Amino acid sequence: MKILLVEDDAPLARALKESLVNQQHSVTWVASGELALNSFREHSFELVILDLGLPDMDGMQVLKVIKTINAKIPVLILTARDGTEHKVEGLDLGADDYLSKPFDMPELLARLRVIERRFGTAVSAVITIANVSIDTAASSIEVDGQSVALSRREWMIIKLLMESAGRVLSKDTIEARLYDWGEEIASNTIEVHISNLRKKLPTDFIQTLRGVGYVVKKPA
Structure with a gap:
């Protein structure tokens, strides 16, 4: 997933970003509400991890604006605030989950997998199409x-x-999901990755619609 991480605690944010990247997510980290809203308006994200205790504005206000821009974007709240009322307020404003600090990283990653399955096309951590299976929890793939x-x-x-089986994804869509904002990308990067993947997968598993994009057919 392409994740916007909004957290002003730099050591925690760096640790979070490293763990998320290790789980094959693309992460843009910002440390204030204003930067979060600017990034959200200018770029496409699939999920927001939002700290409530930001230096320039309350995280609840950031949540309100984010949900005004895109009501469907999943948001996971992180906060050190105690009290059920904060949790209820965040959920009422459209947050999809709530994790209190301090928290264990495995729990955060598990909650993200639940959100990913809830909002994606996959209904389980294991997706099998033809003789190819991926386990999104273990970040592993098997062929035959x-x-x-x-x-x-x-x-x-x-x-x-x-x-996204059955949906054609353009090169631009794939780039937007894989790379952080500002990261330099060579013009043929996606083509090179696709070419390398095809050498490791069954023939025609990834199909090209010339001038449109790439697709993996839905299982029968």
Whole structure:
């Protein structure tokens, strides 16, 4: 997923970003409400992780604006605030989950997987199409029951295509989901990753619609 992380605690944010990237997510980190809203208006994200205790504005206000811009975007709230009333307020404003600090990273990652399944096309952590299976919880892939080694970007692409099975994804869409804002991308980067993936997958598993994009067919 392409995630907007809004957290002003730099050590925590760096640790969060590292863990999320290790789970094959693309993460843009900002440390204030204003930067969060600017990033959200200018770029496309699939999920927001939002701290409530921001230096320039209350996180609840950021949540309100985000949901005004895109009511469907899933938001996971992180906060050190005690009290049920804060949790209720956040959920009433449209947050999809709430995690109190301090928290364990495995729990955060598990909650993100639940949100990802809820809002995506996948209904389980394991997706099987033909003789290819991916486990999104373990970040692993098997072909004919045999484990296949992929680079981080290759994994992100095949996960995206299999979760979106039956939908054609353009090169621009794939780039937007894989790379952070401001990250330089060579013009043929996606084509190179797709070419490398095809060498490791069954023939025609990833299909090209010339001038449109790439697709993995839905399972019968």
